[in-house]
Amino acid sequence: MKRINALLACLLTIMLIAGCSGVNSDASGQSTNSKKLVLGTSADYPPYEFHKKINGTDEIVGFDIEIAKELAKDMGAELVIEDMKFDSLLLALNSGKIDIAMAAMNPTEERKKNVDFSTIYYTSDQAVLVRAEDKDKYKTMDDLIGKSIGAQKSTIYEDIARAVPNAKVDALSKMSDILLSLESKRVDALIVELPVAESYEKNRSTLAIADARPKSEDNGYAVAVKKGREDLVSQMNKTIDRLMSEDKVKKYVTDATKLAEEGDSNIWTILMQYKSTFLNGVWWTLLLSLVTVVFGFILGVILVLMRRSRIKLFKWLAIAYIEFLRGTPLMVQLFIIYFGLPSIGIEFPKFIAGAIALSLNSAAYLAEIFRAGIESVDKGQLEAARSLGMGQSMAMRYIILPQALKQVLPAIGNEFVVIIKESSIVSLIGITDIMFQEEVVRGSTYAGLPPLIIAAVLYFILTFTCSKLLGVAERRLKASD
Amino acid sequence: MIKVTGLHKHFGKLEILKGIDMNIEKGEVVVVIGPSGSGKSTFLRCLNLLEIPTKGTIQFEGNLITDKSHNINATREKMGMVFQQFNLFPHMTVIDNITLAPVKILKMDKASAVNIALDLLRQVGLEDKKNAYPSQLSGGQKQRIAIARALAMQPHVMLFDEPTSALDPEMVGEVLDVMKSLAAQGMTMIIVTHEMGFAREVGDRIVFMDGGNIVEEGDPQTVFSHPKHPRTQEFLSKVL
Numbered sequence: 029m030k031r032i033n034a035l036l037a038c039l040l041t042i043m044l045i046a047g048c049s050g051v052n053s054d055a056s057g058q059s060t061n062s063k064k065l066v067l068g069t070s071a072d073y074p075p076y077e078f079h080k081k082i083n084g085t086d087e088i089v090g091f092d093i094e095i096a097k098e099l100a101k102d103m104g105a106e107l108v109i110e111d112m113k114f115d116s117l118l119l120a121l122n123s124g125k126i127d128i129a130m131a132a133m134n135p136t137e138e139r140k141k142n143v144d145f146s147t148i149y150y151t152s153d154q155a156v157l158v159r160a161e162d163k164d165k166y167k168t169m170d171d172l173i174g175k176s177i178g179a180q181k182s183t184i185y186e187d188i189a190r191a192v193p194n195a196k197v198d199a200l201s202k203m204s205d206i207l208l209s210l211e212s213k214r215v216d217a218l219i220v221e222l223p224v225a226e227s228y229e230k231n232r233s234t235l236a237i238a239d240a241r242p243k244s245e246d247n248g249y250a251v252a253v254k255k256g257r258e259d260l261v262s263q264m265n266k267t268i269d270r271l272m273s274e275d276k277v278k279k280y281v282t283d284a285t286k287l288a289e290e291g292d293s294n295i296w297t298i299l300m301q302y303k304s305t306f307l308n309g310v311w312w313t314l315l316l317s318l319v320t321v322v323f324g325f326i327l328g329v330i331l332v333l334m335r336r337s338r339i340k341l342f343k344w345l346a347i348a349y350i351e352f353l354r355g356t357p358l359m360v361q362l363f364i365i366y367f368g369l370p371s372i373g374i375e376f377p378k379f380i381a382g383a384i385a386l387s388l389n390s391a392a393y394l395a396e397i398f399r400a401g402i403e404s405v406d407k408g409q410l411e412a413a414r415s416l417g418m419g420q421s422m423a424m425r426y427i428i429l430p431q432a433l434k435q436v437l438p439a440i441g442n443e444f445v446v447i448i449k450e451s452s453i454v455s456l457i458g459i460t461d462i463m464f465q466e467e468v469v470r471g472s473t474y475a476g477l478p479p480l481i482i483a484a485v486l487y488f489i490l491t492f493t494c495s496k497l498l499g500v501a502e503r504r505l506k507a508s509d
Numbered sequence: 510m511i512k513v514t515g516l517h518k519h520f521g522k523l524e525i526l527k528g529i530d531m532n533i534e535k536g537e538v539v540v541v542i543g544p545s546g547s548g549k550s551t552f553l554r555c556l557n558l559l560e561i562p563t564k565g566t567i568q569f570e571g572n573l574i575t576d577k578s579h580n581i582n583a584t585r586e587k588m589g590m591v592f593q594q595f596n597l598f599p600h601m602t603v604i605d606n607i608t609l610a611p612v613k614i615l616k617m618d619k620a621s622a623v624n625i626a627l628d629l630l631r632q633v634g635l636e637d638k639k640n641a642y643p644s645q646l647s648g649g650q651k652q653r654i655a656i657a658r659a660l661a662m663q664p665h666v667m668l669f670d671e672p673t674s675a676l677d678p679e680m681v682g683e684v685l686d687v688m689k690s691l692a693a694q695g696m697t698m699i700i701v702t703h704e705m706g707f708a709r710e711v712g713d714r715i716v717f718m719d720g721g722n723i724v725e726e727g728d729p730q731t732v733f734s735h736p737k738h739p740r741t742q743e744f745l746s747k748v749l
Contacts, residue, residue: 412596417586
């Protein structure tokens with residue numbers, strides 16, 4: 029009994045911590061009611077928006093952010109920034125998770141079908157970024173014909189790249205990934221914003237801007253708001269007009285480009301400089317994995333009991349659940365819970381959404397592991413228990429499950445390790461786990477490889493410790509063999 | 510005490526029991542013998558409904574336990590069972606094996622359950638093994654613990670399903686000794702066994718089964734020395 033109480037207390041604590049932290053880290057929630065302006069952005073696009081260590085704390089800065097600050101100021105609201113993938117921005121707008129989106133976004137006709145835009149606040153040019161030694165190979169856009177070109181996914185740059193005849197286009201979400209693929213020669217050239225290209229050229233001696241210049245028609249940037257929010261649009265336009273007339277916009281661009289012009293790619297410097305960033309990521313990864321393990325375990329036990337139930341309905345429900353959850357990608361499940369459910373009025377803070385998605389998913393796998401364990405217990409054990417007068421559930425609890433668990437402990441341990449690794453997917457919805465922080469560091473240092481190596485080592489430390497601890501637990505349980 | 514009427518058991522198309530009738534009186538020791546596949550184990554397992562009879566009725570202490578509305582768990586508490594394969598709980602110590610059911614089912618407090626368990630361990634001569642795990646015991650010791658575990662529920666009848674068949678020959682004696690002393694204390698017992706000497710010595714009544722039927726029954730003297738039925742004669746001539 030004592031042990032069960034302790035377990036319950038432990039559970040409650042975890043839930044409380046998770047609940048509170050989830051709320052804290054997610055200031056958005058329902059966002060339209062008070063003096064908050066929630067900005068959605070994809071902070072991996074210097075100098076427009078990017079992460080930067082300022083006086084030891086990680087901040088999202090950039091040219092778009094400076095404008096957003098002015099927008100909030102004119103509204104008398106507090107600016108709250110939500111960092112997410114560029115692809116997720118419009119989804120987040122329409123599900124009400126953010127009020128406005130600014131991420132060097134072109135108001136294309138296609139996007140206008142889904143969201144409304146302010147007037148254009150900045151018009152820019154694009155450049156072709158190549159490896160320094162290749163600079164002379166690309167004098168005109170025709171030199172790109174048949175080459176492989178990198179560009180940020182779902183941006184105007186991808187469209188420009190795709191318009192090049194016979195070009196192989198490699199479209200990725202994160203600028204840092206795209207940069208890495210140029211440096212590692214997986215692509216020959218990148219199409220990026222001119223000021224962005226300039227900042228990369230300045231930072232990395234290996235990169236250079238080619239003479240070739242893309243021609244683009246839709247090269248103005250605007251603020252996106254949820255469809256029908258005309259009040260917000262006119263508010264935005266007023267501020268944009270003011271900034272234009274004061275000629276502030278150009279100043280913001282140069283300031284932001286300067287701010288982006290630092291960086292050190294030595295792995296130890298990066299580790300030391302961003303130690304707290306990475307540690308924060310470890311904390312969230314650990315917390316998320318722990319919550320997932322506990323709830324996945326409980327749900328997994330419930331599922332396997334349903335799966336083995338004599339009541340046909342329970343049995344088929346459990347089978348359907350297990351098969352479906354194992355047969356669809358975790359990423360789709362995560363997006364359904366975080367981006368999909370709000371459209372039918374069910375909204376979770378991102379940590380809770382991440383924990384739910386991971387728990388639901390791992391429960392399906394654990395249920396199958398438990399089933400294998402239960403079936404491995406000799407049927408004489410159940411007969412002995414029943415012959416003493418135990419009911420089905422009592423026999424299950426005291427006789428079958430303890431032996432089944434012991435049988436499948438290595439498989440469960442393996443599943444825990446999988447949970448730690450798979451949890452990295454929640455960085456997609458902006459939970460600040462190891463992978464998220466790695467991307468932050470990569471985005472603000474321009475260093476391609478070192479942050480990835482640090483992240484890999486951190487994950488390895490976690491998974492290796494986990495399997496060692498489980499090994500100890502296994503040996504303890506073997507005491508009765 | 511137990512009244513079996515017209516008991517049939519089918520496994521799919523296979524008919525294992527073809528209509529068994531039997532009365533067992535309080536304090537009686539009934540030994541069931543017969544060749545492999547004769548249905549004697551199935552018959553025993555039907556008595557506490559580990560196998561659900563296809564047809565027929567079983568009454569225990571006046572209750573019709575084959576009735577669907579009957580709570581079989583309550584009846585099983587009063588029918589101890591000992592298995593060929595011991596079926597001790599491998600993840601528990603000897604003392605926990607014995608006290609689990611009294612504590613969880615009879616809601617006995619742990620201290621009195623332990624006292625009863627220690628008494629029983631003394632009876633089976635294994636008091637020093639109370640903190641051992643089943644894997645540390647020999648087959649004979651396991652089976653004696655299994656008997657103690659069943660007795661801890663203070664059953665009114667004990668069912669033994671070939672309790673010595675999985676034992677090395679030198680360990681058979683220690684288990685049979687425990688069963689003999691149990692019989693001497695007046696316990697009602699139904700025993701399926703191949704130990705003919707033991708059957709003859711301890712049994713009040715011998716039941717010979719073959720092909721899903723009771724072929725012959727009677728006191729040991731009559732059945733062993735003057736079997737009437739040719740099948741019984743043939744079987745006994747092979748095993749004695």
